[in-house]
Amino acid sequence: MKKTPFKAIIQALLASLVITIYFVVVAKLDHNDVPWISIIFHPNMVRGLLYGFFLFLGHSYLSKWVGSKYPSSKDFGKKMIVFYSVSFFLTILVVFIVNAFFFGLFNPGITQNFQQRFHQFIHQQRVAYYFQTAMISWCISMIFFGFYFYKRFKDYQIKESHQEKQQITAQFESLKNQLDPHFLFNSLNVLNGLIEESPKKASMFTTDLSKIYRYVLEQKDKSLVSLQDELTFSRAYLNLLSLRFEAGIQIDLQINAEQHTGFILPLSLQLLIENAIKHNIISVRKPLLLKIYRKNNYLYVENNLQKxxxxxxxxxxxxxxxxxxxxxxxxxxxxxxxxxxxFSVGLPIINEIVS
Structure with a gap:
Protein backbone atom coordinates (compact mmCIF):
# COMPACT_ATOMS: atom_id res chain seq x y z
CA MET A 1 0.00 0.00 0.00
CA LYS A 2 1.29 3.40 -0.94
CA LYS A 3 2.06 5.67 2.01
CA THR A 4 0.29 9.04 1.82
CA PRO A 5 2.13 12.25 2.83
CA PHE A 6 -0.33 12.74 5.71
CA LYS A 7 0.38 9.25 7.05
CA ALA A 8 4.14 9.82 6.74
CA ILE A 9 3.85 13.09 8.69
CA ILE A 10 1.84 11.42 11.47
CA GLN A 11 4.40 8.63 11.75
CA ALA A 12 7.23 11.17 11.88
CA LEU A 13 5.43 13.10 14.65
CA LEU A 14 4.85 9.94 16.69
CA ALA A 15 8.45 8.81 16.28
CA SER A 16 9.85 12.22 17.27
CA LEU A 17 7.51 12.36 20.30
CA VAL A 18 8.66 8.94 21.49
CA ILE A 19 12.31 9.92 21.16
CA THR A 20 11.69 13.28 22.87
CA ILE A 21 9.86 11.62 25.78
CA TYR A 22 12.84 9.34 26.24
CA PHE A 23 15.25 12.29 26.45
CA VAL A 24 12.87 14.20 28.77
CA VAL A 25 12.85 11.25 31.18
CA VAL A 26 16.63 10.96 31.02
CA ALA A 27 17.01 14.72 31.65
CA LYS A 28 14.61 14.53 34.62
CA LEU A 29 16.61 11.70 36.17
CA ASP A 30 19.83 13.72 35.80
CA HIS A 31 18.24 16.96 37.06
CA ASN A 32 15.64 15.84 39.59
CA ASP A 33 15.36 19.31 41.11
CA VAL A 34 14.29 20.89 37.79
CA PRO A 35 10.49 21.01 37.23
CA TRP A 36 9.03 18.85 34.47
CA ILE A 37 7.60 21.86 32.66
CA SER A 38 11.04 23.49 32.45
CA ILE A 39 12.55 20.34 30.99
CA ILE A 40 9.74 19.76 28.48
CA PHE A 41 9.80 23.31 27.11
CA HIS A 42 13.54 23.71 27.20
CA PRO A 43 14.81 24.95 23.81
CA ASN A 44 17.00 21.88 23.45
CA MET A 45 13.97 19.60 23.83
CA VAL A 46 12.04 21.56 21.22
CA ARG A 47 15.07 21.43 18.98
CA GLY A 48 15.33 17.68 19.50
CA LEU A 49 11.66 17.30 18.60
CA LEU A 50 12.27 19.08 15.31
CA TYR A 51 15.39 16.98 14.70
CA GLY A 52 13.36 13.81 15.19
CA PHE A 53 10.44 14.92 13.04
CA PHE A 54 12.41 16.06 9.98
CA LEU A 55 14.96 13.25 10.20
CA PHE A 56 12.33 10.54 10.45
CA LEU A 57 10.29 12.10 7.64
CA GLY A 58 13.38 12.52 5.46
CA HIS A 59 14.60 8.98 6.12
CA SER A 60 11.14 7.60 5.40
CA TYR A 61 11.14 9.06 1.90
CA LEU A 62 14.83 8.20 1.48
CA SER A 63 14.09 4.54 2.23
CA LYS A 64 11.29 4.51 -0.37
CA TRP A 65 13.56 6.09 -2.98
CA VAL A 66 16.40 3.65 -2.33
CA GLY A 67 13.96 0.73 -2.34
CA SER A 68 12.58 1.74 -5.73
CA LYS A 69 16.06 2.38 -7.17
CA TYR A 70 17.41 -1.02 -6.06
CA PRO A 71 14.38 -3.35 -5.95
CA SER A 72 16.24 -6.64 -6.36
CA SER A 73 17.21 -8.69 -3.31
CA LYS A 74 20.67 -9.02 -4.87
CA ASP A 75 21.20 -5.28 -4.30
CA PHE A 76 20.71 -5.41 -0.52
CA GLY A 77 24.33 -4.43 0.22
CA LYS A 78 24.29 -1.64 -2.36
CA LYS A 79 21.00 -0.43 -0.93
CA MET A 80 22.48 -0.16 2.57
CA ILE A 81 25.54 1.73 1.34
CA VAL A 82 23.47 4.27 -0.60
CA PHE A 83 20.93 4.71 2.20
CA TYR A 84 23.44 5.36 4.99
CA SER A 85 25.68 7.50 2.79
CA VAL A 86 22.81 9.80 1.88
CA SER A 87 21.54 9.56 5.47
CA PHE A 88 24.75 11.14 6.75
CA PHE A 89 24.40 14.21 4.53
CA LEU A 90 20.65 14.39 5.18
CA THR A 91 21.31 14.51 8.94
CA ILE A 92 23.89 17.26 8.54
CA LEU A 93 21.46 19.29 6.43
CA VAL A 94 18.54 18.90 8.88
CA VAL A 95 20.69 19.79 11.91
CA PHE A 96 22.10 22.80 10.06
CA ILE A 97 18.65 24.14 9.09
CA VAL A 98 17.10 23.58 12.56
CA ASN A 99 20.07 25.20 14.29
CA ALA A 100 19.89 28.12 11.88
CA PHE A 101 16.20 28.54 12.68
CA PHE A 102 16.83 28.68 16.45
CA PHE A 103 19.76 31.04 15.95
CA GLY A 104 17.48 33.40 14.05
CA LEU A 105 19.36 33.21 10.79
CA PHE A 106 16.14 33.46 8.82
CA ASN A 107 14.54 36.11 11.04
CA PRO A 108 14.16 39.32 8.99
CA GLY A 109 13.51 41.41 12.12
CA ILE A 110 17.12 41.21 13.34
CA THR A 111 19.13 44.37 12.62
CA GLN A 112 22.27 42.55 11.50
CA ASN A 113 22.43 41.79 7.81
CA PHE A 114 22.22 38.18 6.66
CA GLN A 115 25.93 37.88 5.85
CA GLN A 116 26.94 38.94 9.38
CA ARG A 117 24.40 36.60 10.96
CA PHE A 118 25.52 33.72 8.75
CA HIS A 119 29.19 34.29 9.62
CA GLN A 120 28.36 34.39 13.33
CA PHE A 121 26.19 31.28 13.04
CA ILE A 122 28.90 29.29 11.25
CA HIS A 123 31.44 30.39 13.84
CA GLN A 124 29.26 28.93 16.63
CA GLN A 125 28.79 25.53 15.01
CA ARG A 126 30.91 22.57 16.14
CA VAL A 127 31.85 19.75 13.80
CA ALA A 128 31.88 17.26 16.69
CA TYR A 129 28.23 18.08 17.47
CA TYR A 130 27.17 17.40 13.88
CA PHE A 131 29.15 14.18 13.81
CA GLN A 132 27.65 13.05 17.13
CA THR A 133 24.13 13.83 15.91
CA ALA A 134 24.79 11.90 12.68
CA MET A 135 25.93 8.88 14.70
CA ILE A 136 22.80 9.01 16.87
CA SER A 137 20.65 9.36 13.75
CA TRP A 138 22.39 6.36 12.19
CA CYS A 139 21.72 4.24 15.27
CA ILE A 140 18.06 5.22 15.37
CA SER A 141 17.59 4.74 11.63
CA MET A 142 19.20 1.30 11.87
CA ILE A 143 16.50 0.35 14.37
CA PHE A 144 13.60 1.84 12.42
CA PHE A 145 14.68 1.39 8.81
CA GLY A 146 17.07 -1.55 9.18
CA PHE A 147 14.09 -3.73 10.05
CA TYR A 148 12.15 -2.19 7.13
CA PHE A 149 14.93 -2.99 4.65
CA TYR A 150 15.40 -6.49 6.04
CA LYS A 151 11.67 -7.17 5.69
CA ARG A 152 11.69 -5.81 2.13
CA PHE A 153 14.76 -7.96 1.43
CA LYS A 154 12.91 -11.08 2.56
CA ASP A 155 9.77 -10.05 0.66
CA TYR A 156 11.80 -9.62 -2.54
CA GLN A 157 13.44 -13.02 -2.02
CA ILE A 158 10.01 -14.64 -1.67
CA LYS A 159 8.72 -12.71 -4.69
CA GLU A 160 11.70 -13.67 -6.86
CA SER A 161 11.42 -17.28 -5.74
CA HIS A 162 7.74 -17.23 -6.65
CA GLN A 163 8.50 -15.67 -10.03
CA GLU A 164 11.16 -18.30 -10.69
CA LYS A 165 8.66 -21.02 -9.82
CA GLN A 166 6.08 -19.39 -12.10
CA GLN A 167 8.62 -19.20 -14.91
CA ILE A 168 9.54 -22.87 -14.54
CA THR A 169 5.85 -23.80 -14.54
CA ALA A 170 5.18 -21.59 -17.55
CA GLN A 171 8.13 -23.09 -19.41
CA PHE A 172 6.85 -26.58 -18.64
CA GLU A 173 3.39 -25.69 -19.89
CA SER A 174 4.98 -24.11 -22.94
CA LEU A 175 6.88 -27.29 -23.71
CA LYS A 176 3.67 -29.29 -23.47
CA ASN A 177 1.95 -26.91 -25.90
CA GLN A 178 4.85 -26.07 -28.21
CA LEU A 179 3.75 -28.36 -31.00
CA ASP A 180 0.37 -29.96 -31.07
CA PRO A 181 0.72 -33.77 -31.39
CA HIS A 182 -1.92 -33.59 -34.13
CA PHE A 183 0.49 -31.42 -36.09
CA LEU A 184 3.11 -34.20 -36.16
CA PHE A 185 0.47 -36.78 -37.04
CA ASN A 186 -0.93 -34.65 -39.86
CA SER A 187 2.56 -33.76 -41.08
CA LEU A 188 3.51 -37.43 -41.36
CA ASN A 189 0.31 -38.10 -43.31
CA VAL A 190 1.12 -35.21 -45.67
CA LEU A 191 4.68 -36.48 -46.03
CA ASN A 192 3.42 -39.96 -46.85
CA GLY A 193 1.25 -38.54 -49.61
CA LEU A 194 4.04 -36.35 -50.99
CA ILE A 195 6.47 -39.24 -51.26
CA GLU A 196 4.35 -40.81 -54.01
CA GLU A 197 3.09 -37.55 -55.51
CA SER A 198 6.28 -35.47 -55.55
CA PRO A 199 9.54 -36.78 -54.07
CA LYS A 200 11.08 -33.30 -54.42
CA LYS A 201 8.31 -31.71 -52.35
CA ALA A 202 8.61 -34.57 -49.87
CA SER A 203 12.31 -33.82 -49.48
CA MET A 204 11.61 -30.12 -48.87
CA PHE A 205 8.86 -31.05 -46.43
CA THR A 206 11.21 -33.33 -44.48
CA THR A 207 13.88 -30.63 -44.34
CA ASP A 208 11.48 -28.05 -42.95
CA LEU A 209 10.05 -30.55 -40.47
CA SER A 210 13.53 -31.33 -39.15
CA LYS A 211 14.28 -27.58 -38.84
CA ILE A 212 11.16 -27.15 -36.71
CA TYR A 213 11.99 -29.86 -34.21
CA ARG A 214 15.65 -28.88 -34.10
CA TYR A 215 14.58 -25.33 -33.22
CA VAL A 216 12.31 -26.63 -30.46
CA LEU A 217 15.20 -28.57 -28.90
CA GLU A 218 17.61 -25.63 -29.18
CA GLN A 219 15.30 -22.94 -27.79
CA LYS A 220 13.25 -24.85 -25.20
CA ASP A 221 15.34 -23.62 -22.22
CA LYS A 222 15.55 -19.96 -23.29
CA SER A 223 13.35 -17.17 -21.93
CA LEU A 224 13.75 -15.01 -25.05
CA VAL A 225 15.06 -15.51 -28.57
CA SER A 226 15.88 -13.06 -31.31
CA LEU A 227 12.99 -12.08 -33.55
CA GLN A 228 15.10 -13.08 -36.56
CA ASP A 229 15.49 -16.66 -35.29
CA GLU A 230 11.77 -16.92 -34.49
CA LEU A 231 10.86 -15.68 -37.98
CA THR A 232 13.28 -18.11 -39.63
CA PHE A 233 11.69 -20.98 -37.70
CA SER A 234 8.17 -19.74 -38.46
CA ARG A 235 8.89 -19.59 -42.19
CA ALA A 236 9.74 -23.29 -42.11
CA TYR A 237 6.53 -23.93 -40.18
CA LEU A 238 4.51 -21.87 -42.68
CA ASN A 239 6.05 -23.81 -45.56
CA LEU A 240 4.72 -27.04 -44.06
CA LEU A 241 1.28 -25.49 -43.70
CA SER A 242 1.34 -24.32 -47.33
CA LEU A 243 2.20 -27.84 -48.52
CA ARG A 244 -0.47 -29.34 -46.29
CA PHE A 245 -3.40 -26.97 -47.01
CA GLU A 246 -2.26 -25.67 -50.42
CA ALA A 247 -4.87 -23.12 -51.62
CA GLY A 248 -6.74 -23.40 -48.34
CA ILE A 249 -4.35 -21.01 -46.64
CA GLN A 250 -2.97 -17.67 -47.85
CA ILE A 251 0.03 -16.29 -45.99
CA ASP A 252 1.06 -12.64 -46.06
CA LEU A 253 4.37 -12.14 -44.24
CA GLN A 254 5.12 -8.38 -44.26
CA ILE A 255 8.42 -8.14 -42.38
CA ASN A 256 11.59 -6.93 -44.05
CA ALA A 257 15.20 -7.39 -42.92
CA GLU A 258 15.31 -4.00 -41.15
CA GLN A 259 12.48 -5.14 -38.85
CA HIS A 260 14.25 -8.22 -37.49
CA THR A 261 15.62 -6.45 -34.41
CA GLY A 262 14.53 -7.27 -30.86
CA PHE A 263 13.61 -10.37 -28.89
CA ILE A 264 10.46 -12.42 -28.47
CA LEU A 265 9.26 -15.45 -26.54
CA PRO A 266 10.42 -18.68 -28.20
CA LEU A 267 7.72 -20.47 -30.19
CA SER A 268 5.17 -17.76 -29.38
CA LEU A 269 4.70 -16.89 -33.06
CA GLN A 270 4.25 -20.57 -33.93
CA LEU A 271 1.66 -20.98 -31.16
CA LEU A 272 -0.40 -18.08 -32.57
CA ILE A 273 -0.25 -19.54 -36.07
CA GLU A 274 -1.21 -22.95 -34.71
CA ASN A 275 -4.18 -21.42 -32.86
CA ALA A 276 -5.40 -19.81 -36.08
CA ILE A 277 -5.16 -23.18 -37.85
CA LYS A 278 -6.83 -25.05 -34.99
CA HIS A 279 -9.81 -22.76 -34.43
CA ASN A 280 -10.78 -21.76 -37.96
CA ILE A 281 -12.26 -23.45 -41.01
CA ILE A 282 -9.69 -23.97 -43.77
CA SER A 283 -10.78 -24.90 -47.28
CA VAL A 284 -10.27 -23.87 -50.88
CA ARG A 285 -13.71 -22.24 -50.88
CA LYS A 286 -13.08 -20.52 -47.52
CA PRO A 287 -9.31 -19.97 -47.32
CA LEU A 288 -7.70 -18.81 -44.11
CA LEU A 289 -6.00 -15.45 -44.62
CA LEU A 290 -3.00 -15.22 -42.32
CA LYS A 291 -1.18 -11.88 -42.05
CA ILE A 292 2.03 -11.35 -40.04
CA TYR A 293 3.53 -7.89 -39.71
CA ARG A 294 5.41 -5.58 -37.33
CA LYS A 295 4.03 -2.29 -36.07
CA ASN A 296 6.26 -0.25 -33.77
CA ASN A 297 7.43 -2.64 -31.03
CA TYR A 298 4.76 -5.28 -31.58
CA LEU A 299 4.60 -8.32 -33.86
CA TYR A 300 1.03 -8.90 -35.03
CA VAL A 301 -0.62 -12.10 -36.25
CA GLU A 302 -4.02 -11.52 -37.87
CA ASN A 303 -6.46 -13.91 -39.47
CA ASN A 304 -9.96 -13.70 -40.89
CA LEU A 305 -12.43 -15.16 -38.43
CA GLN A 306 -14.29 -18.26 -39.57
CA LYS A 307 -14.57 -20.28 -36.38
CA PHE A 343 -8.85 -11.90 -34.85
CA SER A 344 -5.54 -10.21 -34.03
CA VAL A 345 -2.80 -10.80 -31.46
CA GLY A 346 0.12 -8.41 -30.91
CA LEU A 347 3.27 -9.79 -29.26
CA PRO A 348 5.55 -7.23 -27.55
CA ILE A 349 9.06 -7.09 -28.98
CA ILE A 350 11.58 -6.63 -26.19
CA ASN A 351 14.52 -4.44 -27.13
CA GLU A 352 17.09 -6.09 -24.91
CA ILE A 353 17.46 -9.14 -22.71
CA VAL A 354 17.56 -8.22 -19.00
CA SER A 355 19.62 -10.70 -17.01
Missing part, protein backbone atom coordinates in the same frame (compact mmCIF):
# COMPACT_ATOMS: atom_id res chain seq x y z
CA UNK A 308 -15.15 -24.00 -36.31
CA UNK A 309 -18.42 -25.04 -34.69
CA UNK A 310 -16.69 -27.54 -32.41
CA UNK A 311 -13.50 -26.52 -30.61
CA UNK A 312 -11.12 -28.53 -28.53
CA UNK A 313 -11.56 -28.33 -24.76
CA UNK A 314 -8.12 -26.80 -24.41
CA UNK A 315 -8.92 -23.84 -26.59
CA UNK A 316 -7.01 -20.73 -25.51
CA UNK A 317 -4.33 -22.50 -23.45
CA UNK A 318 -1.51 -21.53 -25.81
CA UNK A 319 -2.49 -17.85 -25.82
CA UNK A 320 -2.92 -17.82 -22.04
CA UNK A 321 0.52 -19.38 -21.68
CA UNK A 322 2.05 -16.62 -23.81
CA UNK A 323 0.37 -13.93 -21.69
CA UNK A 324 1.62 -15.52 -18.46
CA UNK A 325 5.19 -15.79 -19.76
CA UNK A 326 5.20 -12.15 -20.87
CA UNK A 327 3.84 -11.10 -17.45
CA UNK A 328 6.87 -12.73 -15.82
CA UNK A 329 9.52 -11.33 -18.16
CA UNK A 330 8.19 -7.88 -19.03
CA UNK A 331 5.71 -5.16 -18.09
CA UNK A 332 4.49 -5.07 -21.70
CA UNK A 333 1.10 -6.65 -22.31
CA UNK A 334 -0.10 -8.79 -25.20
CA UNK A 335 -2.56 -6.98 -27.47
CA UNK A 336 -5.78 -8.86 -28.28
CA UNK A 337 -8.49 -7.77 -30.69
CA UNK A 338 -11.48 -9.72 -31.95
CA UNK A 339 -14.25 -8.51 -34.24
CA UNK A 340 -16.92 -10.34 -36.24
CA UNK A 341 -14.50 -10.83 -39.13
CA UNK A 342 -10.99 -10.52 -37.66
Missing amino acids: KKVLHDHSGIGLKNIQERYAILSNLSVHLQETDIL
